[in-house]
Amino acid sequence: MSSAAEATGSRTDLLPRRRVLGYAMGDAANNVAFQMTSLFLMVYMTDIAGVPAAIAGTIYGVTKVWAGVTDLVAGNTVGRRETRHGRLRPWLLWASPFLVVSLVLLFSTPAGLGPMATVAWILLFDAAFQLCYSFVNIPYGSLSAAMTENATDRSRLSGARSIASSITGVVLSLVLSPQFEDTTADGIRLTFTLATVALALIAMILYWVCFRNTREVVPPGTGTLTLRTTLAMVVRNKPLLLLCLGALFLLGGSFTMNAVMMYYARDVVGGAGYFTLLFLAQTIGTIAAATAIPAITEKFGKRIGYVGLALVAVAGLVLIGLTPTGSLPLALLAFLVYGIGFGGTNALMFSMQADTVDYGEWKTGTRAEGGSYSVLSFVRKTGQGIGGALGGAIIGAFGYASGAPEQTEQAVQGIKIAAGWAPAVLCVIAALIIVLYPLGAQEHRSIVQDLRQRRARASVGATKPGGAVVISRDGQRLIATRPVVTINEQYGAGASSVGARVAEQLGVAFAGTRFSSEDLERASSSRPRVLEDSRTGRSLRWLHTFSWPTVEVDVAAESGEAQITSQMVRQNVGEVMKLVKDSGGVVVGRDATMILGDVQGAIHVRMEGEVEDRVARATVDYELTPEVAAQRQVREDRMRPRMSGRLMGWDPAEPTRYHLIIDTSRMSLDEAVEEIVAAVEAQQGE
Template identity: 80%
Template sequence: MRAGPIYGVTKVWAGFTDLFAGNTVGRKQTRHGRLRPWLIGVSPLLAISLVGLFSTPAALGPMATVAWILLFDAAYQLCYSFVNIPYGSLSAAMTENATDRSRLAGARSIGGAVTGVVLSLVLSPQFEDTTVDGIRLKFTIATVILAVLALALYWVCFRSTKEVVPAGTGTVTLRTTMAMVRRNRPLIILCLGAFFLLGGSFTMNAVMMYYARDVVGGAGYFTLLFLLQTIGTIAIASVIPRVSERFGKRTSYVGLALFAVLGLVVIGLTPTGNLPMALLAFLIYGIGFGGTNAMMFSMQADTVDYGEWKTGTRAEGGSYSILSFVRKTGQGLGGFLGGAGIAAFGYVSGAPDQTEQAVQGIKIAAGWAPAVLCLVAVGAMLMYPLTAKEHAGIVQELNQRRARSARCARTACGRGCRAASCTGSRRTRAVAT
């Protein structure tokens, strides 16, 4: 009864912590870069808050338990924002090459998909019965192990990456970030597409267990469906760089989103008890959604370059935080629509058998409704204006500006220099803004 409100409160809080982190990280240049130090500096606090969240003392009363969970979940979301925003922003700081960014996005998707399968197959079965003795200690031990592993991986990420793209000339604040967003049409359209795409995905996710149990024929099939979806995600993520280079990012995104729509339609059409058709549907959906999700992160990095070219403000963290905020909003919408959808068709929680109408409601919530939301995302992304050729031209001009700015610095133009290179640099910035 209390889990829903707690989840809702912390998700809203997480959206705002993303915005706060996005306009905090990246302001200060250090010898390790502007983003990477946050991975090492905040990840220990993230690990502590995670362990605390899954270590609620048994002796606490109901209200104290809720307060404990709220406190540690809020701390976890705050720390997570200050680790995830710099991590998600790194691709824009590591390279300006569009294909390399697609490789990074693909690797991220593969890592996330593999981790999800491992946790589902290895860790989740250990906690199927939450009534056994010592279950709280078991939760704590498992969380400590995962927290230590996370710290090691953050250290590897810190040591194996390098920020090579120079910072912009503008100061990153919430005001400058919002000004950049208002003039960054590619980012706005990307966020619009992400809102509906994630809304569709999480509508399906919210009822996926019900779909496995009441449509496919058993709750145990959930793992199989998830596994086929993950296989599709890994397969497409491994070729995302070649796909985006061959067809362009916008066309690839739209094509893969339509592939996700196809998978969702098959999910909606699958007859009750037809496991092979359901497996095929989730494989197709995994290819489509996994591909668009990877493409989204690659395209977001490109919008950072566009924002700097247009306004002079290079806000990797701010740009990524806006996308992250919108993604979480879409996730919240999807979770609400999934639950409300099956309830509207008469789904009875805990009932051994559901009515034909309730089963049809599950099919609509798992397939047809997400398909419509994904189609809206496709419509939005058809307006995405940043082509590969235009992005290459923007990167070239940004590098020319930086070279002129360096010459200006050497000739002390800040004290009244009238060099032609300085004048040209000022003129270029004036046109861009």
């Protein structure tokens, strides 16, 4: 598929900036905890707690694999309970206190413990930390799929979290890396504990900010969420499986480097203080790539962007392996290039994972944001564990000596292999795997549209009453026992006048369109962000998404208001059924033709006409100038069919849905009334 076909077509930012920034604060909180362990736990174990490198690498690997298991447990737990704050967001508050306590204890190993007890302490609290982290990170990571269905907005969220993660890493390196210059100094353990306590409190505040500023708007799927249904979804979710396999190698490479990065700064570049400079260079690259992720998504698509950026990461890793001992400038360049490649690839991975949630629901009926994210997270953690263990094994095999003032030339070469060459090979494999990723932008848009139609049909099926006066069930059929007429029109064809007169003659209720011409006019000319925080503003913002002049923008825009769309479907279906259930009725618009389409005995009418005739009629009927009437004709003939397509998944222009199609350019409105009444009477007489 060409890159053009993979472009999303989005041109409009839909998520408010505060939602994106609020979401990013959650990853800042996550990485206060996560990067403490991924960047500093290995060197803390070897140089402060006194654990041999090979054993430290084993602990690192075992607890990361354990973390993958806890991710699966969390993923099939967090999405089950619906609260007034959503299914995912509350976990940020519920689980984070346990997370920060376990983090503080992990970096508070008592000095008087023997070797076995030290290993046991670190292993126990690292395992507890990973368990708590799963119940915070899985719901956090799953939020991007629940906050929006728009591909570009998901890339904005992923880019923002990647930037927040990188900045957090820089801050941590500034605070903690100087401590490793002299790991034999008095009070080094207490210093670490106090620093961890301060960082833990900051993390709690950031989790609260994220909770307050995010919202879950994508409706849950209809399938029951269990471990069994999640695994069944995963088995049939080829995009997710390929994404996970690529993640295994990508994260394996990244964490092989991460595990030895402090050693690289100290023993290759020349000092522990250089760690901050290297990490800053990597962060600058990551931020540059993450900022460009939405543009990369639109121009090239996620698959091509992922592969290209992974190869950039490979180039950076090769430079890391080639950097001569003591060459800070070349090392900074290498980490900058690596940061661009890995930071961008990692951000795209999260955005792609959110898309696989939609694919899984489309394929199996199970929407499992938490389950899908937990499967990816399990594989990522497994890759991290393999990478950390590999890094420790490599430097151990090349003779790294804990606490030695200088390392041998052979040990330094082992550090270069662990930091550069080995990760480069793993990243090449990851890129080759993602070449096979099948979920392009056009496929994803089609899946999202189909899912909306399914939800609309499900809402209709759930709302249709049985045994009512007008609509009763006869086996599988819905039968109208009193007159029911639906009228759909092109603007200015005269449906409101005709519908009211038909209802009067038949002695039934009449209901006009849900949204007036004035509503659509106001929505088209409003600035929806200004109006967003009121109920009226949210409705106008929703209507505003139909006013864009191109289909591409409209397709992208509709993803941003999924919650309002879902609510609108349920409300509209309920109101239409209520209007006609007691004594029949005539309904204009409101997608009543679709809602009551299965009702035997209902008459469905379409009213059309030549544009100039409809504009002339609207000028008289609504006392408008010809210019205003012409503007409304163009606007409403575009917006109302789009609304029907999004809400109920049908095309009002499809002639097979109607019993009568009346051309009011050739038939008077009086004749139209007579025709409809005659059709109803004939139907009732059968």
